[in-house]
Amino acid sequence: MTAVPASITDGRALVDAAMRASAERLDPWTRRVVAYHLGWTDEHGRPAAAGGKALRPALALLSARAAATPQETALPGAVAVEFVHAFSLLHDDIMDGDRTRRHRPAAWTVFGPSAAILGGDALLALSEELLLDEQTRGAHWAARALTAATQRLISGQAFDLGFEQRGDVTLDECLTMAADKTGALLACACSIGAMLGEGPTRLVTALAEFGAEMGLAFQLVDDLLGIWGSPGTTGKPVLSDLRARKKSLPAVYALTAGTAESDRLAELYAAPEPPSEDDLREMARLVEAAGGRDWAAAEADRRVASAEKHLADSGMDDAVRAEFRDVARFVTSRDH
Amino acid sequence: MTAVPASITDGRALVDAAMRASAERLDPWTRRVVAYHLGWTDEHGRPAAAGGKALRPALALLSARAAATPQETALPGAVAVEFVHAFSLLHDDIMDGDRTRRHRPAAWTVFGPSAAILGGDALLALSEELLLDEQTRGAHWAARALTAATQRLISGQAFDLGFEQRGDVTLDECLTMAADKTGALLACACSIGAMLGEGPTRLVTALAEFGAEMGLAFQLVDDLLGIWGSPGTTGKPVLSDLRARKKSLPAVYALTAGTAESDRLAELYAAPEPPSEDDLREMARLVEAAGGRDWAAAEADRRVASAEKHLADSGMDDAVRAEFRDVARFVTSRDH
Structure with a gap:
């Protein structure tokens, strides 16, 4: 298990307090849903100790330091990015139709879809x-960047939903979708603190590109874990992405690889009945045999390397750069 | 039938063009849903001639003129307010669970709930x-006002949903809910052009208060039509709000009036089975006998008078003031 970098844990209390203070602005009915979703309370409104790893706020704080401003400068951005993530x-x-989120019942299953929409x-x-x-x-700059990232997030989800009804999704489309759905908000998280700190455009651009590449690497690893991850760490059933016949990156690579395995995999993806446990094991073998697993692992490594190259070009302080690098390596490690 | 004031029809082409240009920024999948919802296309994506009366954009344009700036100044605000209205x-x-909107199938019934959420x-x-x-x-001022109005809109809807599960809703709660759900965005529409035109705070405040009062009057009239309006004009079945046992303003007035009719009405509201046609007619009679109909009509008139008083205090040009007054009287008239 790769250790959680200090950058992620150090700012957590600061961000947590700011998030809770901001959530006070919500009406009590909506706040109840949000507090549960964010892991602050259980189904009955009692305090809970769950919650995500708050990766995006940590990156936002770090990006303020990259612009040589105190990490507190990034706080509104850190909270705003995490709220957009929570919204999505x-x-x-x-x-x-996902009923589970972070090992707990998803908010819509507890409070109903209307409450979760609101x-x-x-x-x-x-x-x-x-x-x-x-x-x-700087805040105006940050607000524009966040709105643009939100639009891409929504557009990525729209394409993802569209993929479910299509048998001809290309790998390029799949990469574009992942860049929108996962990369855009991570790019914003990595640069929003530097925007709030009114850092140089060159730095902000480099940080955004770092975040976009890290986001794709993160998605590739997430997709690998969606097939070969253990339920204990992913919080989802084994082979869950294949069970849902999700057009994930390794699967689409395999489906479009033009091999005999690709044809058989396409057959199983298109079958009218849900896959059996035997089908699922066969599908995983086919994705691997058609090269999907190796490609995704290698592509994730390439993206991490590219992300680190953007960091090197950013002109930021070496210590902060090392922290960004450690976070990127942590979130894209495949042993957790 | 009260004639549609020129202020509403005159700017329609201008706003329509700006809305369509802005919608080009959406991804094709989401744009299809939005184009249908806004009445630009039918279920199959073919051009249609439907669409609402675009009251809010008209008010936004008017409010730029109130600040002695060209109505074009208000365009981004006019479009933004209408998009927030469409979102809600x-x-x-x-x-x-409403399956009909403006005499057509609601977007979620055509494209599915996921597409409508996105x-x-x-x-x-x-x-x-x-x-x-x-x-x-001015645009920053407008953006803040619009975000605040959106928060109130959401909070109003949250309370409205909560009302459905409660038997003890007070008239004050109901008025607060209507002020949030209907008043806040109309207040924003009436003042956003003046904000974009960087008009005096006194004018912006007066316009917002005018809009808030007009919004409540509008809701009261809408609630009256929800019980006694004809299906041909409301686009809903006769007695529809009673059928849904909605906690509308006239109904809550009657429920909390402390009369014998109030008790019987509460009984029918709390009955486990859906109301029969006879029940519906009795409920309408009870709301009227308990004073709900007269109170709502008189309260709407009081709110319109109060709205007009805010206009008089605003210091704006007499001709623009007359146009605002005509719009307020039009949207709160009970003969359409």
């Missing part, structure tokens, strides 16, 4: 409000 | 983006 998960779980809406509006309240040039 | 209708129809999300993000793109002090 709340809505995606309804759309995807909770997401409220988080999206609140995230904008937090940045607009700042009234600085 | 897209999501509300899913939550409320379409709403995209419109909300786009509305913010339009104002942030302007990069003026």
